Amino acid sequence: MGVAFHADDYGITEQQARDILALSSACGGDGALSSVSIFVNSPAFEIAADLARPYVESGALRMALHLNLVEGRPCASTAEVPLLVNARGTFCNDFVGLLKLSHGPQRWEFRRQLQRECEAQITRYLQAFPQMKDVLRLDSHQHTHAVPAVFDAAMATVREQGCTLVHLRCPVEPLRPHRAVGNHMPPINLAKDALITWLWRSNRGKVPAGCASSLFCGVVLSGAMDKVSWPLVEAFDSIARDRAQNVEVLFHPVSVPIEQCLDPQNEPFAQACASEARDREAACLRKLAHNRSLA
Template identity: 75%
Template sequence: CVAQIQRYLTAFPLMKRTMRVDSHQHTHAVPAVFDALSQAVAELGVTVTHLRCPIEPLAPHRAAGSNMPPVNLAKDALITWLWRKNRGKMPAACEVPLFCGVVLSGAMDTVDWPLLDAFESLAADRGKNVQVLFHPVSVPIEQCLDPENAPFAGACASEARNREAERLRYLAETHR
């Protein structure tokens, strides 16, 4: 964690005062990883101002009638269980927005205004912002970071990512 943060700060030194923390596949939710990340942040004197909390509330999905794939519900439950072990370890004065993006992973092209409205309403009730995670635009499989890793490369080259990009364009065009 120290080496990654140092490399990042070499390119973006001003971010030492306003670091935003996230990780691929929400690995920072794993308590041992979160502890190592927290230790690295403290060691380097970094101020974390934004932290992705990958706990996704289901109420907005239910209110909007989302079709929640069972595998994604299991993934959300696991991430939530892991993340809750990090309670009380959040950096002071750090923004932790309401999160959406795991429950419809692979199906974010179904995100619609009723779902976004339900998330915005819940966020307003909690005094938070909403962070919606999309993975728009696929890449040819040979251009993936690890083309030999079939599951990873298949996800990167998935047509579903192009559908997510189309959905984002639609949402931008119909913004209320």
């Protein structure tokens, strides 16, 4: 079964990074985790990169860049990206805010600033993992790369830096597997999935040749990924096999004290970062590994 159990938001703090790696049996821990996406704009980036490096280099753990345009401080100077930040020098737009800016009167300057920040983040990532230039894996915080302007900026940066993109998250989630196992699908999450699906139509034809995408699970149960079970995973895998794809099951495991989040004053993100739901997702990853061993 080609299933990756994936953790976004890796590297907010050193302790969170250690706790996430402990969810991977391949990294000497106890859990089903097999890949992570790292925040390069985190103050703990270098430490988190050092912790993961032995497992990444050995092939035990897959690493992706978690492009972040909505939380914390930019990697570019704030003077270069004023449309992206507030007076405190932290990102000030969420998914909808970025989408609005991409259609507003400053849209061309906004796109230029987006590309500058994408360049700064990819550069910092490659400084820590230079081998990733030829095997770049990319996704984004809050799935903002579904916004066509963000997608275009990211792909332009990938080309200009001479990177080979081998995997790009396609955050479009089918509902059939959830219906098959009787999952409750919160209306707000269904609306998010519908918006991302609609926006992604503009991006499909612009994915670089040779770049793979996995069948995705992670929006419809957002905030409740502890409800993931092996029957649900198998339902996704059945569709993926028909499409000759792998499956990516996205978790946000391990809560972080709110004062240690990337921007404690950005309440919606900070509250999500500190939520006990993240610890339940960590427990689910351990349970999935245990249940698989009993199968």
